Amino acid sequence: MTTNSLPVRTEPPVRTLVEKPAGRGRRLLRQGAGRQHHAGPLAYVLLVVMAVLSIFPLYWTMVAASTDNTRVSQTPPPFLPGPNLFSNLARAWDEAAMGKAMINSLIVAGVISLSTVMFATLAGFAFAKLRFKGRNVLLMLVIGTMMVPPQLGVVPLFMMMSELGWSQQLPAVIFPTLVSAVGVFFMRQYLSEALPDELVEAGRVDGAHSLRIFWSIVLPVARPAMAVLFMITFVHAWNDFFWPFVVLDMTNPTVPVALTQLSAGYVRDQSLIMAGALLGTLPLLAMFVVFGRQIVSGIMAGAVKG
DSSP, rough: OOOOOOOOOOOOOOOOSSSOOOOOOOOOOOOHHTOOOOOHHHHHHHHHHHHHHHHHHHHHHHHHHHOHHHHTTTTSSOOOOOOOOOHHHHHHHHHHHHHHHHHHHHHHHHHHHHHHHHHHHHHHHHHHHHHTTTTHHHHHHHHHGGSSSSGGGGHHHHHHHHTOTTTSTHHHHHHGGOOOOHHHHHHHHHHHHHSSSHHHHHHHTTHHHHHHHHIIIHHHHHHHHHHHHHHHHHHHHOOOHHHHHHHHTTSSSSSSHHGGGGOOOOSOOOOHHHHHHHHHHHHHHHHHHHHHHHHHHHHHHTTTTO
């Protein structure tokens, strides 16, 4: 008994979504692999313009600091450095007590930056990866403090510092700013994306507690963001004027507070003020020159790989 078999319909092979380029396409890919792409002339022109606009304020500060007050006030103003730079720097150093002011600013900015980075990373890890009651409410409260103007808390904060006996002392500047809501939110957003949940769960499986996970897993992952946060916090703390001006005096100033001494009197010596501003800017420039490459390389090392 024979049966007629039905004809079998053959389907064409399914084509992959990504096919290997053939012929001339493969040759073009091989030629383009490893080739360095250069920007066009317009990109270089824009980069040069932006670099000039960014450097010009610093250059003008140096020009104004190297002349006398009469020359700075002339129209048109000078655009080339004068011969009085080092003498004006020496005068500003002596009249504003810049040596003590720089030491105070270095202590204040260093302690505030280190504490902000550590506390913000701890809080950011807790808000990003730990599960506990009231987490979202606490996060909203932290973000809500960013909406409150800091000037509203000056009077009660000054009264608190006076009760603690810290008036006219550096702890009065340091302790109110040991951590910032911006830093907590910044680290929380970074760790939410950069730290996989699987790494935290693997640490739990191995028996590590939260602090051990933070030290061994979170810190290496968060290092690029911590470097950026440290730089931003250090610059902000170094340039902060309002609260140090309220709680400190001229006998124990930071750099911005000491610079106000140069503008005292009926006639302001603009060249002397610019010399003091240049002295206060040099440590920030030196820090960026020394640590800028490490910060940029840390950011690149923390980039997401495809």
